[in-house]
Amino acid sequence: MARDSGIPRIYIAANSGARIGLAEEIRHMFHVAWQDPADPYKGFKYLYLTPQDYKKVSALNSVHCEHVEDEGESRYKITDIIGKDEGLGVENLKGSGMIAGESSLAYEEIITMNLVTCRAIGIGAYLVRLGQRTIQVDNSHIILTGAGALNKVLGREVYTSNNQLGGIQIMYNNGVTHNTVCDDFEGVFNLLQWLSYMPKSKNSPVPILDGKDPIDRLVEFVPTKAPYDPRWMLAGRPNQTPKGSWQSGFFDYGSFMEIMQPWAQSVVVGRARLGGIPTGVVAVETRSVELSIPADPANLDSEAKIIQQAGQVWFPDSAFKTAQAIKDLNREGLPLIVFANWRGFSGGMKDMYDQVLKFGAYIVDGLREYKQPVLVYIPPQAELRGGSWVVIDPTINPRHMEMYADKDSRGGVLEPEGTVEIKFRRKDLVKTMRRVDPIYTSLAERLGTPELSPPDRKELETKLKEREEFLLPIYHQVAVQFADLHDTPGRMQEKGVITDILEWPTSRQFFYWRLRRLLLEETVKRKIQEANSELTDGQVQAMLRRWFVEAEGAVKAYLWENNNEEVVAWLEKQLAEEEGARSVIDENIKYIRRDHILKQIRSLVQANPEVAMDSIVHMTQHISPTQRTEVVRILSTMETSASS
Numbered sequence: 001m002a003r004d005s006g007i008p009r010i011y012i013a014a015n016s017g018a019r020i021g022l023a024e025e026i027r028h029m030f031h032v033a034w035q036d037p038a039d040p041y042k043g044f045k046y047l048y049l050t051p052q053d054y055k056k057v058s059a060l061n062s063v064h065c066e067h068v069e070d071e072g073e074s075r076y077k078i079t080d081i082i083g084k085d086e087g088l089g090v091e092n093l094k095g096s097g098m099i100a101g102e103s104s105l106a107y108e109e110i111i112t113m114n115l116v117t118c119r120a121i122g123i124g125a126y127l128v129r130l131g132q133r134t135i136q137v138d139n140s141h142i143i144l145t146g147a148g149a150l151n152k153v154l155g156r157e158v159y160t161s162n163n164q165l166g167g168i169q170i171m172y173n174n175g176v177t178h179n180t181v182c183d184d185f186e187g188v189f190n191l192l193q194w195l196s197y198m199p200k201s202k203n204s205p206v207p208i209l210d211g212k213d214p215i216d217r218l219v220e221f222v223p224t225k226a227p228y229d230p231r232w233m234l235a236g237r238p239n240q241t242p243k244g245s246w247q248s249g250f251f252d253y254g255s256f257m258e259i260m261q262p263w264a265q266s267v268v269v270g271r272a273r274l275g276g277i278p279t280g281v282v283a284v285e286t287r288s289v290e291l292s293i294p295a296d297p298a299n300l301d302s303e304a305k306i307i308q309q310a311g312q313v314w315f316p317d318s319a320f321k322t323a324q325a326i327k328d329l330n331r332e333g334l335p336l337i338v339f340a341n342w343r344g345f346s347g348g349m350k351d352m353y354d355q356v357l358k359f360g361a362y363i364v365d366g367l368r369e370y371k372q373p374v375l376v377y378i379p380p381q382a383e384l385r386g387g388s389w390v391v392i393d394p395t396i397n398p399r400h401m402e403m404y405a406d407k408d409s410r411g412g413v414l415e416p417e418g419t420v421e422i423k424f425r426r427k428d429l430v431k432t433m434r435r436v437d438p439i440y441t442s443l444a445e446r447l448g449t450p451e452l453s454p455p456d457r458k459e460l461e462t463k464l465k466e467r468e469e470f471l472l473p474i475y476h477q478v479a480v481q482f483a484d485l486h487d488t489p490g491r492m493q494e495k496g497v498i499t500d501i502l503e504w505p506t507s508r509q510f511f512y513w514r515l516r517r518l519l520l521e522e523t524v525k526r527k528i529q530e531a532n533s534e535l536t537d538g539q540v541q542a543m544l545r546r547w548f549v550e551a552e553g554a555v556k557a558y559l560w561e562n563n564n565e566e567v568v569a570w571l572e573k574q575l576a577e578e579e580g581a582r583s584v585i586d587e588n589i590k591y592i593r594r595d596h597i598l599k600q601i602r603s604l605v606q607a608n609p610e611v612a613m614d615s616i617v618h619m620t621q622h623i624s625p626t627q628r629t630e631v632v633r634i635l636s637t638m639e640t641s642a643s644s
Contacts, residue, residue, distance in 0.1 A: 003102075006202030008111035010191060011103075011131050013142075017122025018092040023083035026063055029053040030078060033070060048075040060084040096123035103130040111198050111332055115187045116140045116177075119162065129176060132328055133194065133259075135187050136177040141166040150298075158297045173292070175263035175321060193257065197271045197278035199333045205523065206334060211276035213252040215512045218505040220248045225381045227287040227311055230268050231256070233339065233379065234283055250274075250339075250508055256281065260325070264317035265289040266309050269325035271334065275512040277519070280329030282322055284341040284382075286311040314345045314388060316354040323362035330366065335373040335515055340403075342388030343415065363391045367401065373518040374401040375511060378409035380504045383487075385412055393497070399537045402514075403498045405489040406507070411497075412487035419483040420476065429475045430468060440467050513564035520571040524585055531593035543588070551584045 002009035029049055035042040049057070049065060054076040057063055062084045065076035100123065106112050112131040120128045120142045128134050128142055136142065143166035147159035159165060171177040181187040199206055220239075221232050229237075235256040236249035246253070255273035268283040291307040309315050314322070329336055345356055367374060376392050378384050384392075389411060394401035405411065412419070433440045443464045447457065485491075489501045502510055525540050535543075548570060549557045559566045574585040605612050620628050 003106050003109050006110060007200070008113065008195060008198065009106050009131075011112070011114045011127060013114055013116045013120040013124055013128050014118035015120060015124040017124055018096050019087055020092075021083070021085070021088035023062055023081050023085075023088065025057055025060070025084055026078075026081055029057070031075075033075070033077075047078045049078065051076065057084075093123075099123070100126055100130060103127050107132055107331065110202055113191055113194060115184075115191060116142055117184050117187065119143070120166075121146065125166070132324075134171075134177045135179050135181055135190050136168055136171060137184060137187055138168055138180055138182050139163070140168075142171050142176065154298055164297070170294075173262045175260045175317075175324065178259040179261075194271070197257075197273075197332070197334065202333075204333075206278050206519070208278075209273065209276040211252050211273065213248075213255075213275075215275040216509050217248065219250050219508050220505075222504060223380045223382065229287070230283040230285055230339070231258070234268070234270075234272060234281060251279075251281070252276070260321060264315070264321035265291075266311060266313065266315060267318040267321050269321060271329075274337070274508065274515060277512070277515055278334055279515070280325065280332070280334045280336040281339075282325060282336070283339040284312055286341065291315075291317070309346075312341055312343045312383070314342055314356070314360065316346075316351055316356040316359055319345065319356055319359035319363060323359055323366050326363065326366035326370065330370045330372070333372060335519065336370065336375070337511065337515075338374065338376045338392060339382070340376050340378050340384045340388070340392060341382035342384060344386040344388050360387065360391055364396055367392060367396045370397055370400055372400060373515060373522070375515065376401065376403040377502070377507065377511070378403075378405040378411060378489075379507075380406045380408040382406070383410040383412075383415070385410075385415060394499075404500055404502050404507075405492055405498045406504050407489055407501050408504075409489060410484065410487040411489075411492055416480045416483035416487065419486075420479045424479040424483065426472075429472060429479060432478070433468065433471050433475055437467075437471060440464070440471065443467060510564075513568060516568045517564045517571070520568060520575065523575065524571065527585075527589055528592060531589050532596035534596070535592075547584050547588055 026049075030047045031050065033045040033048055034040055035045060048068070049063070051074055054063075054065060062082055063078055064080035064082065065078055068075050068077045103112065107130060112133065114128045114131045114134040116128060116134060116136045118137075118140050120140075122144060125142045125144055134142075141162040143162050145153075145165075147162050147165060150159055150165070151157050161167075163169075168177060168180045172180050179190060181190055196207065221236055223233050231237075232247075232249060234249050234251055236253065237247050239245040239247040249256075251272035251274055256270055257272070258268060258270035260269060266285045266289050268281075268285060270281050272279055272281050288311055289309050291309055293305040293307065295304045296302040309318075326336065345351075345360055347356070374394075374397065376394065392403075394403045414422070434444055435441070443460055446452075447460045447464060452460070489498065492498045493501055521544065524544060525537070528540050528543065529535060545560050548560050548567065551574075552559070552570065556566075571585075574583050601615075605615060620631060623631070
């Protein structure tokens with residue numbers, strides 16, 4: 001029903017998995033054919049029913065038997081127990097498979113959410129994962145097999161409770177659970193909070209609220225070169241001067257809601273509002289974080305491990321977290337803002353073994369499939385380098401992605417130190433010294449004099465070597481600065497790899513108007529492509545610009561490229577005009593639809609000339625008498641013209 005209506009689906013999980021049962025009507029009837037009736041421990045041959053009992057249940061199709069003569073009596077040996085009631089075994093697994101398939105399809109087509117209030121076992125655990133967005137109550141668990149059953153398999157008491165297998169300390173830390181709550185009431189409240197960010201149904205616009213946080217305010221918290229908490233950049237933080245005041249962040253006050261917080265902490269993901277517009281958020285942890293791997297109680301040799309992970313690096317878990325968040329947010333219909341600050345992917349042996357390459361590729365897949373605007377922003381003091389640039393470059397999805405850089409950001413293949421190591425080696429530094437340093441130049445020239453005596457030459461060589469060693473550290477810094485100047489936003493813009501250079505304090509206002517414009521443009525583009533699905537995005541974009549110039553005049557044509565606020569006002573006016581009023585966009589879409597339909601009809605008739613006559617007859621039955629008279633007149637005129 002949720003899929004048919006296109007509305008969000010919420011699964012309240014409290015189940016024990018697939019139901020099992022036994023045929024009670026057979027349980028009270030069957031007999032055992034012992035090898036030795038006097039000694040049951042010698043085993044048994046089969047289970048059977050007496051002729052009288054078989055007669056009672058044969059009409060119920062409850063059991064399959066074969067007739068045997070044994071021990072001087074007639075017996076019905078049981079081969080299959082069917083049971084008169086439904087729901088005893090494999091049919092429940094079939095039903096569970098149907099639910100699993102529906103849940104998987106629902107995740108692809110609509111918004112799905114889960115609240116685990118008590119327990120989710122077996123197929124119930126899979127349904128929770130298939131719905132992806134999961135809230136788990138603190139004392140609940142998500143498991144495949146109970147602790148008692150596992151202990152029997154292992155042959156010893158290993159696990160003491162189900163929480164040890166699938167409690168929040170496991171599921172919240174591995175990303176299956178997106179958030180935890182203390183009780184059911186808070187869980188339902190959390191679901192409602194999530195829903196407030198999401199469209200009410202499929203293809204509906206995102207719910208834009210009247211923001212209490214002014215859109216034109218400056219962003220007060222400024223990212224630094226030193227490691228900092230990225231949540232301060234997104235949401236703000238308490239200010240110490242004056243005490244009790246708030247230092248604002250990029251998004252609306254109190255709107256940032258993080259998800260999957262303890263898992264892969266080198267990336268921060270969540271939802272927030274920008275001027276009331278709900279958005280998905282991906283940001284980067286600049287500080288080092290600890291990855292805690294618990295010991296496995298089933299393996300006596302295992303022990304808990306704590307692994308340090310550097311900031312600004314994509315590890316296998318954080319790359320997977322990024323890809324998962326992008327995938328979820330896309331299906332929620334939210335625009336996405338990525339605060340890019342990665343130096344690259346971790347490429348050590350263990351990370352390669354742990355599939356960092358695969359999860360990095362998932363990021364590309366997620367962005368390529370994204371259907372809403374994606375704004376990538378390199379904030380102040382941030383850098384985007386190597387493979388981490390590649391996987392979020394706008395060319396992955398040119399229709400929906402744009403990249404911006406702060407004036408104090410950097411981007412390049414390698415960090416300047418690495419570039420110097422490869423492209424500005426010692427011999428290049430020496431050449432620069434000879435060209436730039438007057439003392440070094442003078443010594444080198446004197447050394448080149450042919451009439452120098454051996455003692456003087458040796459002395460000059462010593463001085464030259466000393467000067468070289470003296471200058472080497474500072475010239476290395478010069479080389480690093482030289483390499484760094486190749487990574488500036490100015491070069492990025494000149495090469496066309498970013499859309500614009502921004503300043504952090506006013507970035508909030510810029511992105512608000514840009515995002516509103518892109519969302520409105522997307523609404524209009526959808527209408528145009530419904531009218532003519534053959535048009536490319538480039539053609540549609542050119543149409544929109546032409547209509548704007550036609551409506552506003554050539555003197556305002558420059559506003560289309562340079563003023564998002566003006567374009568938003570024009571688009572809103574066009575989309576909001578009441579019935580009967582002339583809307584440039586609606587008028588043009590009407591003609592696009594008409595031309596496309598005529599083109600289709602013309603193509604069909606040309607491809608199938610034998611149906612032309614029948615088509616004319618059919619069409620004349622659906623027009624007014626006046627229109628039919630006009631058709632006759634046109635046909636007569638065509639015939640007269642042809643004969644003359």
